[in-house]
Amino acid sequence: MDKRVWIGAGVATLAIFLIFLFNLSSSLKRDLRNLKAQQTELLLLRDEFLSLKNRVEAVERKKSLTKVEGVVQAVDQVFQPLGLKQKVKSVKPTGRREMKDVVEEEAEVQIEKVDMNEMVNIIYKMENAPMILTIKKTTIKTSFENPSHLTLIMTITLIKGK
Numbered sequence: 608m609d610k611r612v613w614i615g616a617g618v619a620t621l622a623i624f625l626i627f628l629f630n631l632s633s634s635l636k637r638d639l640r641n642l643k644a645q646q647t648e649l650l651l652l653r654d655e656f657l658s659l660k661n662r663v664e665a666v667e668r669k670k671s672l673t674k675v676e677g678v679v680q681a682v683d684q685v686f687q688p689l690g691l692k693q694k695v696k697s698v699k700p701t702g703r704r705e706m707k708d709v710v711e712e713e714a715e716v717q718i719e720k721v722d723m724n725e726m727v728n729i730i731y732k733m734e735n736a737p738m739i740l741t742i743k744k745t746t747i748k749t750s751f752e753n754p755s756h757l758t759l760i761m762t763i764t765l766i767k768g769k
Contacts (some may be wrong), residue, residue: 666739674738675738675765675767677700677712677765678698678700678712678713678714678763678764678765679698679700679714681736681738681740681763681765682695682698682714682716682763684736684738685729685732685733685736685740686729688732689725689728689729689732691718691721691725691729694718694719694720694721694725695716695717695718696717696718696719697715697716697717698714698715698716698717699714699715699716700712700713700714701713701714701715701762708768709766709767709768710766710767710768711764711765711766712764712765712767713743713762713763713764713765714762714763714764714765715760715761715762715763716759716760716761716762716763717758717759717760718758718759718760718761719750719756719758719759720750720753720756720757720758721756721757721758721759722755722756722757723755723757726747726757726759729759730742733763738765738767739765739766739767740763740764740765741763741764741766742761742762742763742764743762743763743764744761744762745759745760745761745762746759746760746761747759748760
């Protein structure tokens with residue numbers, strides 16, 4: 608009788624231990640799935656972070672390359688290599704704002720008698736200029752004399768370090 612109690616107690620203890628191990632194993636598997644999901648999410652965030660970091664570094668490099676005195680000189684530097692300087696009718700500075708570490712200068716540029724290809728070249732050149740130039744607003748009108756010629760009125764902003 609005494610032997611049966613010990614065997615029964617041993618079997619019960621073994622069953623309780625096995626149930627405990629099964630619960631522990633399922634809990635660990637659930638934690639592993641959660642950690643793998645978090646790892647995947649962190650990898651996506653890391654890639655996004657690296658992409659944003661590269662973009663910020665590119666802008667910082669452009670900011671340090673800016674050697675122009677003002678937005679008028681920046682517009683000249685953009686249009687001169689394109690051979691469109693004679694088509695620029697006016698460059699009117701419209702404002703200057705000083706912020707913490709940068710100065711933002713704005714100007715309205717009017718360009719007449721450009722075709723679609725020249726307009727694309729202008730935008731490309733501004734995008735890839737060695738300074739931070741942004742186009743805030745653009746108005747495109749067709750010419751009365753020749754519908755293939757366009758008149759552009761652009762609000763351009765130059766951002767440079769102090």
